[in-house]
Amino acid sequence: MIDMVGIGPFVVLPLVIHIIGGPHFLWAWILGAVISLIDALVWAELGAAYPQAGGSYNFLKIAYGEQRxxxxxxFLYVxxxxxxAPLVVASGAIxxxxxxxxxxxxxxxxxxxxxxGVVILITMLLYRKIESIGRISILLWVCVLATLGWIIWGGLTGGQQTVSFALPSGESLSGLFGAGLGIxxxxxxYCYLGYYNVCHLGGEIRNPSRNIPLSMLISVVGIAVLYLSMNWSVVSVIPWQEAQHSEFIISAVIERLYxxxxxxxxxxxxxxxxxxxLFAVLLGYSRVPYAAAADGQFFRIFAKLHPSRHFPYVSLLFLGxxxxxxxxxxxxxxxxxxxLAMRIVVQFIGQAVGLxxxxxxxxxxxxxxxxPLYPLPVLLAIAIxxxxFISTGWTFMLSGLTVILLGIIVFLITARIRKQWPFGAVDQPATPLGDPTES
Structure with a gap:
């Protein structure tokens, strides 16, 4: 839940109201929760069956064959x-x-x-060996709960605007979808992403077949309740017509109340x-290229550790x-x-098909x-x-597909140089890409 809530809900709330352009914007948050729950079932089956560190990196290898x-x-996932990952960092900094x-x-x-400056500062703070971010996580979660709780309580006690969860009917319902519910x-x-991060720690989870699925269920439902309550409280204090134009809606609500x-x-x-x-996000993501490089599946330079502090400094500096x-x-x-456009095809759709x-x-x-009802949730996840992905628009669809295409080209070039699949034996041991000792 800590990973799911960062700056996201505080900056996305006005954007969603503006896109919908009406009082039914709450359904975009409900749809986001439903999509997350359906996709969490895919992650739950994979995480419970293969509780290893690395999450998607390992799931994709296992589902599609480790040597083919x-x-x-x-490789495309990394x-x-x-x-x-830098886009996630940029979104938080902006x-x-x-x-x-x-x-x-x-x-x-x-x-x-x-x-x-925020990105530079965080990169500098992380340029050291970090044993634990437990205290930072606790501080973050206390601030999240305090901030959300303050807003929700303010809406309950001081809100005067009428808010309805009723789903429109007839032409109004068609208008809701036409207004951009998908967009x-x-x-x-984006604000729900992170429910699956427990899968990245699968090797360290006790009783993973129970706790990994349960963790994701609790996280999605709990965060959905908090988000819906926050949205309701905000528009009960500030009319949606005004809220959609606010750049710092949380500050505006608290200011109006207190x-x-x-x-x-x-x-x-x-x-x-x-x-x-941002601190936690950059710390976690900087280990992904490092882990893949150390596994021999990515460029060797990202496997480098700092000579004295022993952390993956190349990966950190690149992403930062x-x-x-x-x-x-x-x-x-x-x-x-x-x-989302960068992740959907390989990670979310790719994993569902892999299952x-x-x-x-x-x-x-x-x-x-x-x-429950397998394979219906998997097919729903793929369709949704x-x-x-289509709702992101042609520009972002093409950018996401272009990144994948470039990744395929790079993979094929390196496989050709190393004489590995699809250009050589499928059982050849992997060496980090760029290793000067390879033939």
Missing amino acids: WGKMLS WQTMIQ GFAQYASYLLPLEGWERKAVSG ASVKTI GSQAGTIATFMVLIVAFSS GLGFGFSLLFRLSDVITAI LLLHKRKQTSAFPFKM WTFI
Whole structure:
């Protein structure tokens, strides 16, 4: 749940209202939760059956064959992580600068300086051996609960606007979908991402066949309740017509309820959440290219450890540097959409199809957790992710497919050089790409 909540819900809320353009925006958050729950069933079966560190990297290898297609798809997963991870970092940094503008009048290059400076600062803080981020995680979660709780309580006690969860009918229902429910759901799903991160720690989880599925169920349902309550509270204090234009809606709500000083305190709390979340995100993502390189499936340079502090500094500097560039170049709304466009095909659709392949090859007993109504949830997940991918728009669809195509080309070139599948023996031991000792 800590991984799921960062700056996302605080900056996405006005975007979703603006996209829907009406009082039914809450359904975009409900749809985001439903999609996350369906996809979590796919992760639950894979995580319970293969509780190993690495999550998608291992799931794709196992599902498609470790020496053939799985080798390429796991490479593509790391490849697209090299792009989408800096986008995640950039989204948090841009959101940080946006809320900082409540405290100081920041415009144009000043906001970019703040967002870029935050990425540089976090990279510098991580340029050391980090044994544990437990205390930072606790601080983050306390700030998240305090901030959300403050807003929800304020809406319950001080809200005067009428809010309805009723689903429109007839022409209004058609208008809701025509108004961009799919596009709005791209934004809300961004705020739910992270429910599957327990799978990345599968090798360290006690009783994984029970605790991995249960963890994701609790996380998605709990966060959905918090998000819906927060949205309801916000528009019960500030009308949706006004809320859709606010860049720092949380600060505005608290200010209207309790005064400007309280609004300043709320802003600081949001900034703490954003900064702490960015710290954890960059720390975690910097280990993905390193792990793949150490496994012989990615470029050798990313397997380098700092000579004295023993952390993957090349991976950290690369992702931090790209995140810095993205935070200066792109708008928040575009970054959020690009994050999903980069991940859907290989990771979410690829994994769901992979689970179908595993079920075809293996006995039912091989899956300790069995989703209800299999294979309906898997087919639904594939259809929904395809819908979401199309909803990102042609520009982002093409950018996501272009990244995949470039990754395939790089994979084939390196496989040709190393005389591995599909150009050589499938059982040849892997060596890190770029290893000068290889023939």
